[in-house]
Amino acid sequence: MKTPLIGIVMGSSSDLKVMQEAAHFLQEQDISFELTIVSAHRTPERMIKYAETAKQRGIQVIIAGAGGAAHLPGMIASITTLPVIGVPILTTHSIQGWDAVLSILQMPAGIPVATVALNGAKNAAILALSILAIHDEKINQKMVAFKTSLKAKVDTMISETSQKFPNHFDPQ
Numbered sequence: 122m123k124t125p126l127i128g129i130v131m132g133s134s135s136d137l138k139v140m141q142e143a144a145h146f147l148q149e150q151d152i153s154f155e156l157t158i159v160s161a162h163r164t165p166e167r168m169i170k171y172a173e174t175a176k177q178r179g180i181q182v183i184i185a186g187a188g189g190a191a192h193l194p195g196m197i198a199s200i201t202t203l204p205v206i207g208v209p210i211l212t213t214h215s216i217q218g219w220d221a222v223l224s225i226l227q228m229p230a231g232i233p234v235a236t237v238a239l240n241g242a243k244n245a246a247i248l249a250l251s252i253l254a255i256h257d258e259k260i261n262q263k264m265v266a267f268k269t270s271l272k273a274k275v276d277t278m279i280s281e282t283s284q285k286f287p288n289h290f291d292p293q
């Protein structure tokens with residue numbers, strides 16, 4: 122098995138339906154990653170062990186998702202020097218996701234967590250790859266191809282819209 126470059130952790134298996142979007146994107150891009158459940162509140166020793174050993178395992182970026190009073194991303198960031206990307210997750214008893222968004226986003230000075238949008242697991246994976254792409258030309262080329270595919274989708278939208286509306290304006 123290839124050394125995992127990215128670590129994906131989440132507070133509960135109930136987070137998996139969101140966090141699997143990060144995993145799927147990395148699989149599509151053929152990037153090695155590891156994934157597990159680590160709960161800040163229910164398995165604090167496991168969380169510490171995970172964060173303390175991540176760098177030794179070759180992990181370069183950690184993506185951490187959690188819902189509610191989401192301490193997992195911030196606590197992991199407090200233990201490791203690796204960059205941590207936090208994914209706030211909307212859960213059943215949430216205050217519309219604001220609890221998780223603010224818990225992850227509003228980190229005190231000195232311990233940053235790069236926070237993506239509510240349920241933004243795919244964006245977390247894209248951001249993680251952008252970080253790796255700085256020093257890895259192969260990954261950089263994958264990101265260039267991905268961005269080109271996004272542009273191609275919009276080009277198709279423009280062409281379809283222009284066919285429906287004769288007064289469509291194209292600034293080129």
Ligand code: RP5
Pocket residue numbers: 131132133134135136160161186187188189210212
């Ligand atoms: C958080 O509590 C987890 O990240 C999850 O989003 C939320 C609910 O967990 P479960 O009750 O579904 O295990 O720690």
